[in-house]
Amino acid sequence: MGWAALSELVPYYPLYALLFLDTGLSTVAISILFAVWSITGFITEIPAGALADRWSRRGVVVLAGVLQAAGFVVWTAAPAFGAFAIGFVLWGVGGALVSGASEALVHDALADVEAADSFGRVHGWMTAAELLVQVPTAFAASALFALGGYRLVGWVSVGVCLLAALLALRFPEPARVPDGETSLAGTLRQGVREAVRTPALRLTVLAVALIGALDAVEEYFPVLAAAQGVPVTGVPFAVLAVALAGALGAALGGRAARLPDRALPVLLGTAGLCLAAVVLPVLAGLVALCVFYALYLAVLVAAEARLQDRIDSPHRATITSVAGLGIELGSLLVFAAWAVGGATAVAVLVLAVVPVVRSGLRVSVPAELAADRPTE
Structure with a gap:
């Protein structure tokens, strides 16, 4: 948890969009930079998992x-x-590297001490x-900028990232059985093959991708x-309240992962209804948004835990990265839904994901889906 917190304690995060504006960049140029960042992540997500x-x-x-x-x-x-473009390429590659590797590393470290059941928590x-x-x-970003x-915000951000990397050096990494492949390309190919051709695993990867993609709605919380x-002046505090509610939901995600199969679809469906209720007057709408985010993140953490539990392969990081790529692609559906109908359309999208959750996140895998090897 210390590494997770430190890796996000970067003063640049609340201010980098303002840095771009104050440097004289137009909104078009800033959009191009964000596109560079996103495309870099798309391209490197799965190869990064295979490298791990x-x-x-x-x-x-x-x-x-x-x-x-x-x-x-x-x-x-x-x-x-x-x-800025070069920086986003480097950051995009870094984000892809940590995407699949961090969950795989934590899961295997827990499994090595016979505590894999604690992964969700x-x-x-x-x-x-x-x-x-x-x-x-x-608060740190505001104080440093003052x-x-x-420049001070930037150099402190550099130091925080290096400290997080230094802390990561202390992570235990259990020895793993070689996958038999002789090249990075072979590892990548085999991991992707397992993710998309093993029936039960394919459904779980799809469920995690679709649920994770819904987090793109966070971009619209200030709106x-x-x-x-x-x-x-009150918007940052309102968004902070939603983030705190989400933190509570995430913290309970481990318990949610142990709920009966029927519970997670109900929780996600309830979250969708809460998102639709944000049109209510101010206080009621904000409460609905907080409840949505808490329930949603509890389901997301539970889904990611069930994915890790279902992977029985040396290609854990690659398979997790396949889900990560699905999240990036699925987020485009959220952006499109918002453009069409705002929060109501996104709420409909949340409800549309419920059947996939019901099928993909079952604890017990039906016999017809339980395949030891990928289907041909």
């Missing part, structure tokens, strides 16, 4: 922190469009820590708060 399986999951997590630090060095030393608390640390991050502007009449 082939080389070292701990090493990949450490490398991710170093690459992110390098990106922030470029931003801070030469703030301009080209430098540990993963939930890590997710909660990432949300809770937004509070000190916001003291030394963007929702403002639309409900919250004044501009």
Whole structure:
């Protein structure tokens, strides 16, 4: 949890969009930068998981922190469009590296001490820590900017990323059975094959991808708060309240993972109804949004725990990265739904995912789906 919190305690996070504006970039240029970041993640997500399986999951997590630090060095030393693009490429690769490797590393470390059943609880608390640390991050960013502007914010961000990488060096990494492949490409190919051709695993990967993609609605929380009449000065506090509710839900995700099969679809369906209720007057709408996010993150953590429990393969990080790529692609559905009908359309999308949750997150796998090897 300490690494999860430290890796998010980056003062640049609340301010980098303002850095771009203050550097003189147009909204079009900023959108291009975000596209560079997103495309880099798409391209490198699954190869990064394969690298973790082939080389070292701990090493990949450490490398991710170093690459992110390098990106922030470029931003801070030469703030301009080209430098920002290079920084986003480095950050995008770093994000892809940590995406599948961190969950695989934590699961295998717990399994090595015969505590794999604790993964949901540990993963939930890590997710909660990432949300809770937004509070000190916001205060730190404000104080650092007041003291030394963007340069001080940038160099402190570099230091935090390197400290997180240094802390990751202390992660235990159990020895793993070689996968028999002779190349990185072979590991990648075999991991993807298992993810998409093993029937039971395929459904779980799909469920995690679709549930995880729904988190893209977080980008619209400030918009929702403002639309409900919250004044501009109060929007950050409203969003913080939602984040705290999400942290509570994530912390309970381990317990949610142990609920009966029928419970998770009910929780996600209830979350969808709560999201639809954000059109209610200010206080009721904000409460509904908080309940939505708490229930949603509890289901997401439970889904990710069940995915890790279902993987029985040396390609754990690659398979997790396949789900990660699905999350990135699925988030486009959320953006499209919002463009069509706002929160109501996204709520409909949440409800549409419920049947996939019912099929993909069952604890007991039906006999016709239980395949030891991928289907041909």
